[in-house]
Amino acid sequence: MAYSMIAICVVALFSYPFHLHQFLLISTLLTALATGKEVAEDRACAFRKFLTAGFLALCLVFMGVLQHESHRRTKISQEAHCFSFMNNAAFIDDFYELLPTMTDNRQYLFSFGKTLREAGRFNDSNAILRLGTKLDTDPMTYVLMGRNYEDMNLPKEADSLYRQAFLLQPNRIYPLYRQMKLYMKTGDNRAMRDKAKEIVVIKPKVMSPVVEKMKNEAKKIAK
Structure with a gap:
């Protein structure tokens, strides 16, 4: 277990392994296992095992919810990519529909602001572009x-x-x-x-x- 943790830590110096759900889950399991010791089977030990199992179950539920949200946002980003670089006023309503989910996407906000500018809506354009200045x-x-x-x-x-x-x-x-x-x-x-x-x-x-x-x-x- 120690060698596995060392390997993950070394990789983390040069990459971003904890952006992947698999590494988060593996590191959580390794941390939980590393805290275990060879002790007598008493009530305290059983209670600790119960807490560990419950914590891991919560982690799995959280990872499932996170995975679902990740897939949803990926799908929305793909939809936005189809029209976000056309700068056509016909897509303004579509821009606004996806805006609540895309407030952290600087390219989307810049393209939306540019589209509003092309449509002559200068105040609305600046309002969207100001959101982009908070990110970039x-x-x-x-x-x-x-x-x-x-x-x-x-x-x-x-x-x-x-x-x-x-x-x-x-x-x-x-x-x-x-x-x-x-x-x-x-x-x-x-x-x-x-x-x-x-x-x-x-x-x-x-x-x-x-x-x-x-x-x-x-x-x-x-x-």
């Missing part, structure tokens, strides 16, 4: 919220969210680019040029055609 620090969530505020003619709120997005991942140009475009839209030419110069100077982690296009546009504005 993806800067694109903040950028999307900022664009919603920008479309609602709330430039200060949009500017604040673009700044947060950049601070979360300072090697990304897109939040700065959105700020530059916001200043262009509001007519703040000085802030626009300052932000363009910042975009020109910054070195992105990965250079792509989209990033190069944004930098070229910023160079023209900076000049």
Whole structure:
């Protein structure tokens, strides 16, 4: 039993065995067996055996309920995956129907927020995206919220969210680019040029055609 426990502990240093129900059950059984000793058959020993058996029975019931809930959530996730990346307003009702079970799925919340934005429901989009900020620090969530505020003619709120997005991942140009475009839209030419110069100077982690296009546009504005 000791060797088995050592083996599980060693594996746990490099993997996540206790995410699997089988390992949880095995470790529980090994722990219960390891506490047993060769003692006389008295009432106290019998009582301990009764408690151990009852505890293991409760564990089995709990594992059964957990397995059922796991299968249910897996099925719901598969259903959501079928439409969550289409960003089609026709699925908004379906999004809301699955929302109570998917509040811990950041990809689902981001896709739902993006779908609401495409439908012009900016406040609803931000409400869903805020749920995603509790699970993840993806800067694109903040950028999307900022664009919603920008479309609602709330430039200060949009500017604040673009700044947060950049601070979360300072090697990304897109939040700065959105700020530059916001200043262009509001007519703040000085802030626009300052932000363009910042975009020109910054070195992105990965250079792509989209990033190069944004930098070229910023160079023209900076000049």
